[in-house]
Amino acid sequence: MGYVALGIRALIGAVFLASSIGKVTGRGAFGRFVSSVGDMRVVPRHRARAVARTVVTAEFAVWPALTAPVPAVAAAGFAVGAGLLVVFTSGIALSMRRGARTPCRCFGVSASPLGPRHIVRNLVLTALAVVGAVAVLVSGPVDPGGAAVAVLGGLLLGALVATLDDVLDLFRPVHRPSGPARGR
Template sequence: MAYVELAGRCLLGLVFLVAVTGKLRSRTAFDDFVASVAQFGLLPERWLPLTARLVLTGEAGIVLLLALPATVPAGYALAIGVLGILSAGMLTAVRRGRRPACLCFGAAGVPIGARHVARNLLLAAIAAGGLVASVATSGSPMRPAAALLAVATAVPLAALVVRLDDIVELFTASPVRAKPPVGPSGR
């Protein structure tokens, strides 16, 4: 069980690391992310930059907490909370007829939909399982080869999560791309 927990921890850490770096890779990327938050239509405009910063802080906190052995349970708990809030925001926006671009990983993508919510809920389930497993297996010794295999398993799984929209696009006849948000960067 400790190895499954390690794989889940690495998977979540990598996914959130890509999310943070994608949004912070440039000022334009951050501005586009703020503009995408506005497309959800859930918050007053004055709250958008703060909300975007809070999302980034939460995502960066998950990466940091999951990386430090003493704070792994807190990292899982934060991941569950962040993913729950993001999923609720997505569901609310879709129910209101809004389809903002998914800028979860910093690049303009397809309009949010069921697969994005499902992805978040799957990641939240992994975090919940990881939380239980991290408490149950705390301090369990690991064999280096098996631990390396657990980490190596997480890398392609994280890539699948991060590139999900691209993979779906490969297998659909007519992909629908969202219009990139027009942010303060003038794009």
């Protein structure tokens, strides 16, 4: 269980690191996140900035907790992360039900509209966070080589999760404007 705990700590930690940093880094990133929170039509628009601040603050608490050497602190990080993911999933589902097509600013930059894949992603991450919380509390000793592999694997999967919208957008069909063909 030690390697599972390390791998999931790295994965969930990388996801929340990318998420929190992505929402506040770069010109206008936080403003775009605030707009997307308001556009979701889940909270009143005048509350969007306060909700966005709360989300970013909570996300900034998750990843440092997961790096803590004290198992109880790491388990608390997993619990906060799982709670956030449940709230995010509920918000996305409600937003979709209300017909909102706001961009996912989950990691700050993607313009992909929120959809079922975001719900599935969050449900998988929630399940992993729960497994991670249990694993970190019952973990035994690990050898350094295996630990390095587990952490590296978790970081790579976390990076994939954080860039998944961009990767999937590469495979979307290109829509060309209709009209007369040019250059023939």
